[in-house]
Amino acid sequence: MSALGDSLDAYLALRRGLGTELVRPGAYLRRFVEFLDGEGAGVVTTALALRWATMSPSATAAASRLDDARRFAAWLSATDPRTEIPPRRLLPGRYRRRPPYVYSDDEIERIVRQASRLPSDLGLRGQTYATLFGLLAAAGLRLSEALALDRLDVDLRAGVLAIRRTKFGKSRFVPIHDSTRHALQRYARLRDHLVPRAASSAFLLSERGTRIKQCSARYNFVVVCRVLGLRPPNRGHHHGHGPRLHDMRHRLAARTLVRWYREGRDVERELPNLSAYLGHAHVADTYWYIEAVPELLQLATERATEPPKGVP
DSSP: OOHHHHHHHHHHHHHHHTTOOOHHHHHHHHHHHHHHHHTTOSSOOHHHHHHHHTTSSOHHHHHHHHHHHHHHHHHHTTTOTTOOOOOTTSSOSOOOOOOOOOOOHHHHHHHHHHHTTOOOSSSOHHHHHHHHHHHHHHHOOOHHHHHHOBGGGEETTTTEEEEOSOTTSOOEEEEOOHHHHHHHHHHHHHHHHHOTTOSSOBSSBOTTSSBOOHHHHHHHHHHHHHHHTSSOOOSTTOOOSSOOTHHHHHHHHHHHHHHHHHTTOOHHHHHHHHHHHHTOSSHHHHHHHHHHSHHHHHHHHHHHHSOOTTOO
8 A cells, every 4th residue: 555545544534533523535535545645646736636626527516526535635634745735626516614713812802992993872782792703713703693682691790691592402411601691791781781671682782772683793793803903994895815713713712722722631421511611402513613723633633643641
């Protein structure tokens, strides 16, 4: 077997150990390595990966094959710097889940601070969006879950959120850090002072005393990000490209996994706990972060290839 074949075995073993079946990608990648061996290539290049992928008459299959080759190349490049990683979107025809943007602590602080400066007549708009953005980053909620919170769902004494309207129809309880609880308490006092007779039972209120809409939350987030330079200016009402609100949720998941790896925890055993906290329907949805975040994939690779304890 060639060196590339040995590397492929290690790659497939790693990903299967992380809970991915890889029936179709595994078969594709074996053919890819056979193709490279036949070409006398000892390293993956973009040109060879593209030529192999487009041997399929189906545009969808070709895009799928190239995506599998790109993932393998990304992993291989950590140990073989000669490896070329095929760029994304070289071929059309396949839905690709957008890679997460992992905000830094400084970026989160700047976003919350800038949101608090959003102009308003009553003085509530800025505080509402600063609280919303901070909550998304601290608790990893979906935007819909945060906006659906009613006052009775937020236990400010125990520091627990009751998430009742979830994406998959399941309810869960989300504990929050004391710093988050104190921030929510401060917001609740200001909200009740500025809007003593709200028209809605929502915890987060607009200045009219109504529940915040998702489109409004996304619009105000874009406004804040453009001021901070995280999103480029755009004409008209288009939001353009750049970090998203949903990336706040990705940040919590990715940073939690990185911390667990660095602490030496058994990540495979801990993953169901993170999956439950995030409200994922399947643990496989949580495994996705390990493949999507380069630092996590590197940490997982190092953990999988390190010798057992006690073995020199």
